[in-house]
Amino acid sequence: MSGEDLIARRRRLLGRHVTTFYEEPFAPVRGEGVWLYDREGRPHLDCYNNVPHVGHCHPRVVDAIARQTATLNVHTRYVHDLILDYGERLTARLGGGLSAMIMVCTGSEANDVALRMAEAVTGNRGFIGTDNTYHGNTSAVSQLNARKVPVGGFGDHVRKVPAPDNLAPIGGSPEKQAEAFCAEVETAIADLQASPHGFAGLILCPYFANEGFPTLPRGFLDRTVEAVHLAGGLVIADEVQPGFGRLGSHFWGHERLGFTPDIVTMGKPMANGYPAAAVVTRPEILEAFQEQFRYFNTFGGNPVAAAAALATLQVIEDEGLQENARDVGGYLLARLCEIGARHEVVADVRGAGMFLGLELMEDDRPATASCARLVNEMRRRGVLVHSAGRHDHILKIRPPLVFSRENADLLADTLEAALGEAL
């Protein structure tokens, strides 16, 4: 079966609008660590995928999934110790009384539950999010997303505030940005309070990943969190992207910014690819939710999901992957800064740990087309990256956490060559 046949079958079955990465679509058949191999056995360095968090097909996670799948897989209306072992270990990594958990299957489901938790606690339905974000794809959660207007239009219960930015900081300067962000949130709160919806909460990615992860000082959200709480609302931190040690300096994005959310959601990297996600909150919030909604998730937190997530957490700890993200990420950031300094198109180089980016600008405009050319050129050279940001003009680098200095050098060298070739 040739690659072309696969594309034709794919369009026929999955629809002609199905998203496919790269001009020359990539068809991996095997994965190991930071490598993905195509049919011809050619290795591609994975600098993009955050789902295989501890590396593609990590033997300990594979083994945990295989063994538990062969032993028992049932729903959580029966009693099993693995979800408890996992949940206790997971919540021990969170402060602020965040000791209660619901396991679900996807980050979308986690955020869908989190919104309802805030509704249950406050009795209100109005939410504030940032204006270029993505929190998932259920009907309710997609109301918070930036792109594609749903049937019936966006709901009147959502207010979108401008996300912080590096090159065009809201408030006019990096110093004033925290204050300006808080002021925007306060205006949105007042607006919702004056509406029939009332104010339920603020949801954000504490790394502002989809907005292009602007560099922000610790404490950036302190005043905002205070304002939300003063208004009786809850703060939901969507840790799907920054969580589980990716940022190197801290295990969670909110920890890095230095605030304590009321609800934390997590997904993608949690079980290294097994469909697992979770909502962690304070017991009284979980209780309010359970009293208001009769929630049960058939696959969520089943013994295999718990085994996979537990193995992933153990590998992060045993292999020191947060520390590796910090060290190799720091090394890679320095190399990217050197490269950026030599290429005019690179307007900014930033990020933390294993989540880095190069913002590309041409004539003071986002270099969207150049970024796409660069992404495709690197794919041809066997290095997988992609784009992010408001205008898809930021080269996004987000590899599995087992990335080494040698991998970082290969990425940097390929980037340098591709920049010369593509731009």
Add this chain to the structure above:
Amino acid sequence: MSGEDLIARRRRLLGRHVTTFYEEPFAPVRGEGVWLYDREGRPHLDCYNNVPHVGHCHPRVVDAIARQTATLNVHTRYVHDLILDYGERLTARLGGGLSAMIMVCTGSEANDVALRMAEAVTGNRGFIGTDNTYHGNTSAVSQLNARKVPVGGFGDHVRKVPAPDNLAPIGGSPEKQAEAFCAEVETAIADLQASPHGFAGLILCPYFANEGFPTLPRGFLDRTVEAVHLAGGLVIADEVQPGFGRLGSHFWGHERLGFTPDIVTMGKPMANGYPAAAVVTRPEILEAFQEQFRYFNTFGGNPVAAAAALATLQVIEDEGLQENARDVGGYLLARLCEIGARHEVVADVRGAGMFLGLELMEDDRPATASCARLVNEMRRRGVLVHSAGRHDHILKIRPPLVFSRENADLLADTLEAALGEAL
């Protein structure tokens, strides 16, 4: 760790309202075929779980999951043949031009997508469902559910029509029930058309599983489907419970009733416990959805989910499990009818294939408490069943499809003894 400690830990972590089956909660540690074993090695006959569709820990499914997890697990923005192999085989089992598919992770996500497909096609947001149903637990889908009023109340865009019933048929008689059901749907359509929401579609389980699976003649929904189409709406068949051969006579619930839906959703049994679900529809409906919503599901249809679902489908076919459901189900139904005839509390015995039930009534009232006592007594005797229906007064029997005549006899004998003991 004793069972009691597990319960305490469970309440602390998962909340004190977490649902736990049985007065004496069951804590299985191993599963095989139709058997679940507790810590002491005591076997329990599983007559309830529809997720382990081809049997707990079926070696072929376990092997498919283990091998693919060790080989490659990535999202569908890369190209892979397994989702195509599976989707082509799955859609070949559906008529009516239903040849396009989206894979997601849960039945809830599938129905959440299906609703938006109908919105995208019609431009409307009004839905009709039945009045004692369950289609899942996202914010949007839970609007269709019968129990627990969400924050802000039920949306004004949903109309609930009375589900068909065996003992109290709408319209007054079984003969008039189809007509009466259609008339209710037509009234709801007119009501929605006169509202700002308009009419988008009708969603139902074609076995009315949560309503207690009333016995209905083939063609029961013909006029209703015609009325929906005449009004420009779509019919969504939620096959999460009846699908994949469980009903014995047919592979799908809608096939058994003899109608062709516009959208089919599936979940629980699809991959024998691996979190996988799907929406299958006509290509033009998928296209309208993709044009309206930018939908992508990170874990949905990944190579492991596809491998697990493909193995499950192959086992159903190779082991003749639909035929087994028909044969053993027929045998079991006959035995249950004999038992029912000897016990006054049993007002009706019904069902198809491996989805059977006993409706319990006392003094012309639903015997809810007696049904609960019976369920708990059978659990003490090592046979796992549960309840269903509007008043939780129907003993629900829904075992893995590998159930044998010997298993059926053990279930029937235990039921007979438990009826004597508990009631």
